[in-house]
Amino acid sequence: MENLKIVDYFFLFSLVSIWAILLINIILAISGYVYYLKNLNFKDEKLESYPFVSILVPAHNEGKVIGKTVESLLLLDYPKDKMELIVINDNSSDDSKDILQNIKIRYPKYNFTIINTDNITGGKGKSNALNIGYQVAKGEFIAIYDADNTPEKTALRYLIQTIVRDDSLGAVIGKFRTRNKYKNILTKFINIETLSFQWIAQAGRRQLLGLCTIPGTNFVLRRTTIESLGGWDTKAIAEDTEISFRIYKMGQKIKYVPQSVTWEQEPETINVWIKQRTRWVKGNIYVLVKYITNIFKGKQNRVLFDILYFFSVYFLFLTSVVISDIIFVLSIFNLVEINIPFNFLVIWILSYILFILQVSITLSMEKGEGDLQNILLVGLMYFTYSQMWLIVALKGMFGYFSDAIHKREAKWYKTERF
Incomplete structure (x- = not known):
């Protein structure tokens, strides 16, 4: 080790960083499994009176997609006199307005409001549309659903029953599943990714640190919370992550x-996947930069882990993978020589096994998802889908x-709909 060159130090740095992130995710996966076991005895304890x-x-x-979404929301298993549905038809140029109006005519007894904005009042992104909506909302609680969602009938009721019983919660979040997972191999990969995200990043962090972040859909906020925050940040294109950080900074929790x-x-x-994920990366970097500068202001103990986690994923891990890939390719053509006395093949095989193990743990927590076909897809993801994320991360940065x-x-x- 005494004769190490600068290329060897770079390689060691990348190796340690990559393994550190892998081990953190394994710990989160195990913690997520503990959370899963704790929730196996979930009871549908209804409220005497709903807000x-x-x-x-x-x-x-x-x-x-808006027609199916609206009808599924109107038919939720929630007292109809205790809910209102507000669709912000945000500067649409398609037939959304006509579709919404026809549904309103078909459901005259439901509390359904349509807000049609133009290129002056709207068309400025999701945060602006949500600000327009919540300012006319009458509810004690605000629920958010994306326009392509079909929630299960009990989805809203479970969220409300949870937040009403715990005053420390500023928000509660549910789970989102892939509706079109059988369409092609890309949607199958996305299905596995979303399940992994929710059981590793959400359940794992919640169990280990009491921390999770709003996913953008299927969540409920207290009205007092969003009013205290002054609404959504219109500069944030990852508005879900940004508002999660502010909720924690004000001392409230998310479950x-x-x-x-x-x-x-x-x-x-x-093409659509790359555009969507690039927006996610840009949005999360915006949040990271915004909160790093204010890291020691307010209650940052919970936010601190996510700041470090985001930094590790978007900067440390990405940089390490790029460095190791470059050095590896250069060494194949004998342009550089690595003098570290490790068996790199063994290290690579171990990291590959860790990746498969980590994702397989999460799949076992979803009924019908832990089959052999999905496990084989996980092995393929390492070489394909995961590498695509590197391109997206670089593009977003x-x-x-x-x-x-x-x-x-x-x-x-x-995101383009199909």
Whole structure:
């Protein structure tokens, strides 16, 4: 080890970083499994009286999916006199307005409001649409669903029953599943990814640290909480992560309720997937930069882990993988020589096994998902889907810093529906 060159130090740095992230995710997966076991005895304990809830659905050119979403929300298993549905039809140029109006005519007895914005009042992204909606909402609690969602009938009721019983909660979140998972291999990968995210990043962090983040759909906020926060940050294109951080900074908690389930449509083409995920990366980097500068203000003990976790994923892990890949390729062509006395093949095989083990643990927590076909898909994901994330992360980072340098406002990309 005495004759190590600079390339060897770079390689060691990347190796340690990659393994550290893998081990953290294994710990989170195990913690998520503990959370899963604790929730196996979930009881549907109904309230004697339910509070009034306002359901907000921001929608921009969602004609292909908005009809099914609205009807599923109107038919939720929740007292009809204690809920209102508000759809913010945000500067749509398709037939969304007509579809919504026809549904309103078919359901005259339901408390259903349509807000049609134009290019002056709307068309500025999801955060702006949500701000417009909650300002006219009457509910003690605010529920949010994306325009492509089909929630299960009990989804809202489970969330409300949880938040009403715990005054420390500023928000409660449910689970989202992939509605079109059988469409192609991409949607099958996304299905596995979303399940992993929710049982590792959500349940694992909740069990280990009492921490989880709002996923963007199928969640409920206290009205007092959103009013104290002054609404959603219109500059944030990952508004869910951003508002989660602010909830924790003000001293409130967020709880994950996996029994509350909604089904959503995921991207069916690589191009749409890349655009959506790039927006996620740019949005999360915005949140990271915003809160790193204020890390020691307010109650940051819970937020601190997520800040470090985001930094590790988007900067440390990404940098390490890129460095190790470059050095590996250069060594194949004998352009550099690695002098570290490790068996790299054994290390790589171990990391591959860890990846499969980690994701397989999460699949075992979902009925019908832990089959052999999905386990084989996990093995394939390592070489394909996971590598695509590197491209997305680099693209998102470049886009964020390019916008910052040129002082451009981040543009909202609406996921194309099918």
